Amino acid sequence: MILHPSLASADPLHYGATLSALADADIGSLHLDIEDSSFINNITFGLKTVQAVAQQTTHPLSFHFMIARPQSWFPILAEIKPAWIFVHAEALAYPSETLAEIREIGAKAGLAVNPATPIDGYRYLAPQLDALMVMTSEPDGVGQQFIPPLCAKVRQVREYFPQAACWADGGITLSAAQHLATAGAQHLVVGRALFSSENYHTTLSRFAGL
Numbered sequence: 001m002i003l004h005p006s007l008a009s010a011d012p013l014h015y016g017a018t019l020s021a022l023a024d025a026d027i028g029s030l031h032l033d034i035e036d037s038s039f040i041n042n043i044t045f046g047l048k049t050v051q052a053v054a055q056q057t058t059h060p061l062s063f064h065f066m067i068a069r070p071q072s073w074f075p076i077l078a079e080i081k082p083a084w085i086f087v088h089a090e091a092l093a094y095p096s097e098t099l100a101e102i103r104e105i106g107a108k109a110g111l112a113v114n115p116a117t118p119i120d121g122y123r124y125l126a127p128q129l130d131a132l133m134v135m136t137s138e139p140d141g142v143g144q145q146f147i148p149p150l151c152a153k154v155r156q157v158r159e160y161f162p163q164a165a166c167w168a169d170g171g172i173t174l175s176a177a178q179h180l181a182t183a184g185a186q187h188l189v190v191g192r193a194l195f196s197s198e199n200y201h202t203t204l205s206r207f208a209g210l
Contacts, residue, residue, distance in 0.1 A: 001177070001210050002028035002187045004062055005200075006169075007053065008035075008044050009191030015049075019056050021200055026208065029062040029083050031189050038068035039091050040139050047076060054080045064112060064169065064189070066139055067091070071101055078105040086110035086133050086167075089117060099128045110167065114139065115147055119156055129164040131187070132157050136180070137170030144192075146171035151183040158184040174206055181210040 005027055010018040022030070032053065035044040045053075054061060060083035065073065070087045077085070085107045092098050095111060102109040108130035113119055115135055122132075134153050137144045147170075157166045168180045169189035177188055190207060197203040 001181055001185075001208050003204055003207050004029045004031040004167075004187060004189045005194050005204075006031040006033060006189050006191040008033040010195045015053065016056065018195070019053065022059070023057070025059075025201060025204055027059060027204065028187060029060040030057050031062045031064065033064045033066060034070075034073065035066045039066050039088065042066075050080070060084075062086070063107075064133070065091075066112075071098060074101050074105055077107070082107045084108045084110055084131065086112045086131070088112045088114070089122060090114055095122070095125060096128060099125065103128075110165075112169070113153075115150055115170075119153065119160060123160050126161050126163065129161055131165040131167055132161050133167040133169055133189075134185075135170045136168050136172065136176070139170070144171045146173060146176040148176075148179060151179050154180060154183040154185050177207055177210055 033044050035042045037043050062084035063082050064086045066088060068091050085102045087098055089095060089111050099109040110131035110133055111129055112133040115138060134150055136146055136150045154168060165187055166185050167187040168185040172188055172190055173193050194203050
């Protein structure tokens with residue numbers, strides 16, 4: 001299981017210390033959720049914070065855009081050279097074009113889908129998708145509780161998009177991770193379950209061992 005700690009769940013007053021604590025962690029990427037209240041009712045990181053994080057960490061960066069117009073960020077991110085960029089299917093009129101733009105700046109292109117969004121209609125994008133992210137809780141919903149029936153969507157992703165990496169994100173506890181691993185998830189975005197723990201490395205090893 002490849003893990004991606006979500007910095008949005010860390011203490012914003014101690015991002016520097018958090019990055020130092022994760023400096024030698026065995027993770028797939030450091031995960032940055034970009035939210036500006038245009039798509040969901042929350043605001044996370046601005047450009048200055050993103051640039052500061054990129055300068056301090058040696059880990060690859062993955063971006064999850066929960067905004068209405070993610071394309072405006074791509075030229076700026078080209079300088080940072082992100083490993084992954086995820087955009088929300090629900091925010092895109094022409095997802096094929098957006099995925100192409102992501103690949104043009106050298107990042108792997110991912111599509112994220114909210115819990116209520118069926119994935120059947122996006123099967124035509126399979127040749128362009130490096131990854132598909134299943135949101136396993138309502139984004140910024142009450143408590144961001146893991147929704148167990150969404151394991152069925154993970155199984156669909158593995159069936160419909162066999163060449164794409166299958167990510168899961170949202171309310172992922174160790175118990176939820178076990179169910180997602182059984183369903184076929186390959187990458188997990190971990191937030192509060194990691195950053196509320198006393199020892200990041202111990203917690204990561206427990207998730208990675210699934």
